[in-house]
Amino acid sequence: MTIPVDIAQTTVEQLAANQAGLIAIGAGLAVGLAGLGSGLAEKDIGSAAVGAFTEKEELFGKGLIMTVIPETIVIFGFVIAIMLLM
Amino acid sequence: MLKPKQMSRVLFVGHKDVLEPTIGVLHDLHVVHLEEYTGEEYFSIGKPLAGVEQDSKRLLKLRSIASFLGIKKPYIKPTSAEKVSSELEEKLDELEFAVSEKLKKKSEIEAKIKDAETNIHEIKVFSGIPVNFDLCSGYETLQVFAGTIKKGAEIEAGLSRITTDYQLYVGDTGTIVLFVLAKHADVVAELLNESLFNEVKIPAMSGVPDELLNELETQRDMFVKDLDSLSSEIDSVKTQYEEFILASEELLSIETQKKEAPLFFATSEHAFAIDGWVPDDEFETLKSRVEEATDNRVHVTRSDRATVGADEGDKADDANVPIEYDNPKIVKPMEAVMNLYARPRYHEIDPTALVFIAFPLFYGLILGDIGYALILLAISFYGRSKLHGEGWNSLFTVLIYCNIVTLFFGILYGEFLGFPLAGPLAGHVGHQGLIPGWHTILLFQGIGGELVTYPIHRTHIITTLLVLTLVIGVVHINIGFIAGFVNVLKKHGMKAAILEKGGWMVLQLGAFMLLFGAVGVIPSILPGAVIFALAVIMLIAGEGGTAIIEIPSILSNILSYSRLLAVGLSSIGIATAINTMSGMICPEEIGIFTVFAAIIFILGHALNTALSIIAPGLHALRLQYVEFFTKFYEGGGRIYDPFGYNRIYTEE
Numbered sequence: 001m002t003i004p005v006d007i008a009q010t011t012v013e014q015l016a017a018n019q020a021g022l023i024a025i026g027a028g029l030a031v032g033l034a035g036l037g038s039g040l041a042e043k044d045i046g047s048a049a050v051g052a053f054t055e056k057e058e059l060f061g062k063g064l065i066m067t068v069i070p071e072t073i074v075i076f077g078f079v080i081a082i083m084l085l086m
Numbered sequence: 087m088l089k090p091k092q093m094s095r096v097l098f099v100g101h102k103d104v105l106e107p108t109i110g111v112l113h114d115l116h117v118v119h120l121e122e123y124t125g126e127e128y129f130s131i132g133k134p135l136a137g138v139e140q141d142s143k144r145l146l147k148l149r150s151i152a153s154f155l156g157i158k159k160p161y162i163k164p165t166s167a168e169k170v171s172s173e174l175e176e177k178l179d180e181l182e183f184a185v186s187e188k189l190k191k192k193s194e195i196e197a198k199i200k201d202a203e204t205n206i207h208e209i210k211v212f213s214g215i216p217v218n219f220d221l222c223s224g225y226e227t228l229q230v231f232a233g234t235i236k237k238g239a240e241i242e243a244g245l246s247r248i249t250t251d252y253q254l255y256v257g258d259t260g261t262i263v264l265f266v267l268a269k270h271a272d273v274v275a276e277l278l279n280e281s282l283f284n285e286v287k288i289p290a291m292s293g294v295p296d297e298l299l300n301e302l303e304t305q306r307d308m309f310v311k312d313l314d315s316l317s318s319e320i321d322s323v324k325t326q327y328e329e330f331i332l333a334s335e336e337l338l339s340i341e342t343q344k345k346e347a348p349l350f351f352a353t354s355e356h357a358f359a360i361d362g363w364v365p366d367d368e369f370e371t372l373k374s375r376v377e378e379a380t381d382n383r384v385h386v387t388r389s390d391r392a393t394v395g396a397d398e399g400d401k402a403d404d405a406n407v408p409i410e411y412d413n414p415k416i417v418k419p420m421e422a423v424m425n426l427y428a429r430p431r432y433h434e435i436d437p438t439a440l441v442f443i444a445f446p447l448f449y450g451l452i453l454g455d456i457g458y459a460l461i462l463l464a465i466s467f468y469g470r471s472k473l474h475g476e477g478w479n480s481l482f483t484v485l486i487y488c489n490i491v492t493l494f495f496g497i498l499y500g501e502f503l504g505f506p507l508a509g510p511l512a513g514h515v516g517h518q519g520l521i522p523g524w525h526t527i528l529l530f531q532g533i534g535g536e537l538v539t540y541p542i543h544r545t546h547i548i549t550t551l552l553v554l555t556l557v558i559g560v561v562h563i564n565i566g567f568i569a570g571f572v573n574v575l576k577k578h579g580m581k582a583a584i585l586e587k588g589g590w591m592v593l594q595l596g597a598f599m600l601l602f603g604a605v606g607v608i609p610s611i612l613p614g615a616v617i618f619a620l621a622v623i624m625l626i627a628g629e630g631g632t633a634i635i636e637i638p639s640i641l642s643n644i645l646s647y648s649r650l651l652a653v654g655l656s657s658i659g660i661a662t663a664i665n666t667m668s669g670m671i672c673p674e675e676i677g678i679f680t681v682f683a684a685i686i687f688i689l690g691h692a693l694n695t696a697l698s699i700i701a702p703g704l705h706a707l708r709l710q711y712v713e714f715f716t717k718f719y720e721g722g723g724r725i726y727d728p729f730g731y732n733r734i735y736t737e738e
Contacts, residue, residue, distance in 0.1 A: 058428070060426055061426045061427030061428060061711060062427070062428075064426075064707075064708070064711060065427075065708070065711045065712050068704075068708045068712060069712060071708070072642050072645070072646050075645060075646055075648055075649055075652060076645060078648065078652050079648055082548055082549075082552065086534065086548070086549060
């Protein structure tokens, strides 16, 4: 009757490991997908902003602001990741 | 500080006889921002003073000579303006004579070199063929084929099947010259085409290719030598006249600027009127100097709208007033950061001083590493001493400010190039610190059971730091709202200020009360809800329905400050990765892998140093521009560009 005990033990360890692993995957997804989201949004704004401030240099500041606005998305992702890992 | 320089609108009216001395004084004082006269009613636009054409011509000549000689702008000792102006005409003619001849000669030689090179290029394909080009054309019964064929193609076998009367030469580059009887020309052409024959034009020269080539190459080398000696002659002219060119260019620029100034003025048949802006504190000097120079024949007044102050009527002119920053010297370099966004408007708070505090603080909070701070300090001090110009100077000075703060936070965090300086807390396992004997001390317990220590180990107290960054965010944003309150108060009065800006502050208070109510710090969520609702009503009254859409943005603005922690952690991450990698490679004894480890260490940290300027810089900047400025700042003021000239190469 020793074999079932072994199985039970491994299952508990595996369970804990699985949990930790899933949390890590979740955190990774939170940052990674949020980063993709930011990137998708920024690429269009960024190219438009570069175009604008090559024409008119004073627009650099405004262009930069517009470009970095979606960056907040990835910061949210980061906050979620930290909360998951805590 | 916190306010642009106060300006007055000023008007000079006088007789045309005293126009020239007036312009002279205005130019010397370099304080009046001229307003261009554009109307065409009673007055007309002034005409330039006499002699401007001659000056412009000379200036044009000088500038073309300067560009031919390749004169850069070094920092040299200024010469006396009087001396330059007295010998200007004579010396300019002398210079023109010296330069124009050389210019002509130079272009001649360059043309010759180009010719020779084209010929060399044409002949080179025929090198190795011992036939004079003369003999390659002009036959009636012979056909000459000259050109290239496919590599390795054997045409002799084919030729011998057609005729035995042929002469074939193959050159070094695989070019062939083939003589056949004219009657065989068509068949031979077909044969050659099978070998991908490509005709090359025979150069219209006389001589055997190899000899010609030699001759031309010697010729070309000679020309190149000539050009070299000419260039050194030109260089000597350059060194001889450099100072004169720079000084006289400056002098003539000033002269033309003065003489063209009347184009800005309103003039009638006998009188002129000059309109402009002057800083309040310069007005009295300006007035007395102008009156002195013209025997009181010019009437100087501050116009009715003098000292464009707080009274209601001037609001429309807000955008019209030229803006000159009014900051202490230490804050000045930050104006570059402001200009990148926009200059403040006249009635607005000038936030340069606030940025001066917050920007380096955020930068230091993010980076916080003694090693990078020292490297970047060294770079910026070196750069500031080597690269001149206002832009560079501001950039490096800002970088110095930032890295002084970084150094402070580096000591607080106990980090050096990603290594911890202090050993672990007593009773804890962890990396040994770089400084033996320095142990981490426990200060107090942070949020969620985290231990706040000295030095602060950022990677271990993430929750506590996260909350701290958000608190910094709340404080920073509310400073922005207070500034906005002041701006709106000045512009639209108390009611608008309370509704528009006060509403946002009340909203935050309500949100926090709600939060505290929800987690049980205060017994009920009711007071929070009431305050929140009140704030929403205030905002709708102040800004209209769109305010509702903007309510969530304040939350995202505050959360955005968590980047103060996030970007810093990523910088530590990169540094630790570099250290671990080089540590893993580095062997116990010195060997070839020690070198690899060193290379990884140096390159890695060089990369991270570059990132240490970009990432914290950009993020700290963004927090100013996006989160802070949007709360109060409008920007878009005109640049104050006073009439005058910054002399560099001449002095009076």
